[in-house]
Amino acid sequence: MFDSEIPFVTKYFQTRLKVYDQFDFSKCTTDELHDMASEASSLRKILFDYNEEGYTELSDSLNSEFDISNRLGNFLDEALPLLGGKSERELFCLYAEPVSLNILKQSHFKGGPEFELIEYLSHLDSLADQPPDISKCFENKNQMKLWLAKTNFVLSEMSEYLLWIIKRLQQRHDAVPVLMLRDTLLIYFGIMWARRQGVSINKPEPLLMSRKFVGAVTGSEDMYLHISGYIFHTLLHNNVLSDLTMFRDGFIKKTLSDKSIDSRFVKASRDYLSSLTLSAAPLIIESGIHGVFPLWLLALNNNKGDFLLYSTAPWLYPIYKDILFRQNYNGLRDIETIVIHEHLFQIKDYCNGKVIVEEARNPVVMNLALYELCLFKKLAMQKLRTLD
16 A cells, blocks of 8 residues: 555645745735645544554654645644634635544443344435434533534535435436445435435435445455555556546546455455346445545446535645545545444445345434434434525
8 A cells, every 4th residue: 555655645745835835925815825725624633534544654654754734734734813713723725623432432342232234224224214312421510411413414415415426426427326324424415305305316326335344255354555655656647637538438447457466355346246237237336435445336337427526635736626525634534424424334344245234232322323323314314495
């Protein structure tokens, strides 16, 4: 993975940091300054997330060589007062105040009940009109107030994302929406609910493919890192600039020519893709960040289909600009880490074309997740009534 990622990201940061260090605050518009500050905030957040997710080699290397966090912080310290004096979180995050629940800092999957994925999704759908009592899920009333406020903000954003996707689908009757779970679970349900309201779009297909899927079929998540490296190889060695078609072609050509990709992963991916009911080319919908699995699936599908992302890293903004909902990485982790996406269930096994999931064995997690589901349905239905 890092054979290509470290050289590319290093070169990217070198170039961008020079721009930040030499930025003339007296010669820019407010909109230009806002965009620059948004990118700086996103870049700093990406380094933090790299570290949080265990990719410390990359984040430590960049920070030790370039002092990135401090240099971006210095730029933001000068920029934020010129943008009205709001904090970085107020300007660029979905919700200004971080909310942390101790119950979510540990895993609750061990020994949890197991289900076949499609059956489990149907079960969750049946609960979407039954909001649970969550008053006993919090340590105090203030924590509950903050969590409810943030949840409303994040799910309102997701309902906007849903509406954007549905409008695209209304123009693309030649496309079948394929939802990359878990992070687009609510979008999957939203499309199902839209169809029941008479919106003319194709039936969505859920697909639970993630690093844990790779681990389930190969015994290790290393193959995901291997394939994701081709994102950066393509950026480094192909003159793709802002051309999505060239970028896709470069990634797919490199991937399909690689005979070292684990044959078990290739077979499982092909089998899973062929198990979907695709009456037309797939429109793969994912949260972000680099689009590794959508590109991998398009490679296996002879480059037929398209994909959409909520957001991505700033270095991919120019290439992905036409398939992004937001050019702001900061909001991505907020939608990915809601309870129903991050903590309710995960893949347990993949066997004979069947995906088996395990559910969290904790009533607090269950109630918070179901509350999110019911609130999102309420917000989604309000948005669907605005469709022509």
